Amino acid sequence: MTLGSQTIGILGKKLGMTQIFQEDGSCVPVTVVQAGPCKVLAVKMATAAEHPEGHRAASVNRGKKGGKTAKTRAGDGYYAVQLGFEEKPARLCSKPELGHAKKAGLESGMRLVREFRLKQAPTQKPGDEVTAALVSDWKHVDVTGTTKGRGWAGTIKRWNFGRQPSSHGNSVNHRTGGGLGRQQSISKGVPKGKHMAGHYGVEKVTVQRLQVVKVDTERNLVYLRGAVPGHNSGYVVLRKTVKNDRFVTAKTKK
């Protein structure tokens, strides 16, 4: 089986939440995402032959004794499109970044770079632009973002534990995690994966199947129903939802 999906996704930035009214008067809570414009930085092909002309030769042994040798570039072993979002000033780019961007015909590197695995050979070429128009005929998307950081959080916030009694003789154990489990076989210690306090947030989280309410192709804005992980102006990745079909068939069966 080949990993990857039928279509690429798009990179974006969460602008924030608001609400908009539908024509029937219902009010929809939406997250506005600036989706694109993204640049195709590179495409990955399973075999070298599939790469566009001029891409195949790569010089190896540069700077070594014997000088440059043109050698056939190997295939990547998989299909993917690498997108970049938000140009960053050239002075902030490393030289490899600049070189990589130059191959796609760009002046400087991008702040957010992600690859989208595909099942089939991508039609995009390096240097192409991907805009929010991509999303316009999608009904639902999966959104991947980085959640807000909560720092060191207790079990109540981190694992939805309950509180302990405020009174009835409870002494300074109101928000503690309680027992750790295991009674007789103490020698086995604390169970693996026991929920405890610790660092919470700043995790990669995907919210599946958010409804696309509206797409503004002019300004590359996507309105999604509901919340998206992370703080405002955090980077997000939009993909066509993987959940869609299952839900639709379940509904139509009814």
Next chain:
Amino acid sequence: MNILRQLELEHMKATIPDFGVGDTVDVHYLIKEGDKERVQIFSGTVLSLQGGGTRRSCTVRRIVSGEGVERTFPLHSPRVADIQVKERGRIRRAKLYYLRDREGKATRLQRNLGKLQHPRSGKGSGIQATDTPSAE
């Protein structure tokens, strides 16, 4: 301008009738009956205005057969067709929740027959969208 604020402006009505807390108003609200639409008028005293941007809403209180009834209308909802001011009230606080504890004559507010104190309810009231391209 903050882009989100800009987007909200586009989804807002260009103008909202100028009214404030304490006014007696008629709210024209579109309701659906079967496949027909008609306007229902809810008239009462504005108890509070709250929220900003698209979320701005007003709470209107009236007495229906001896029972106090309050409704909250999102001002930018397409269902709120119109708001007509019947009477201006002179008030000394932003929220008139104390009216809930009063009955009969005690619920009367001092009338303001003079000029409109514009803008008297902060942002949102009578706001002009500076830039409203193709808000659908």
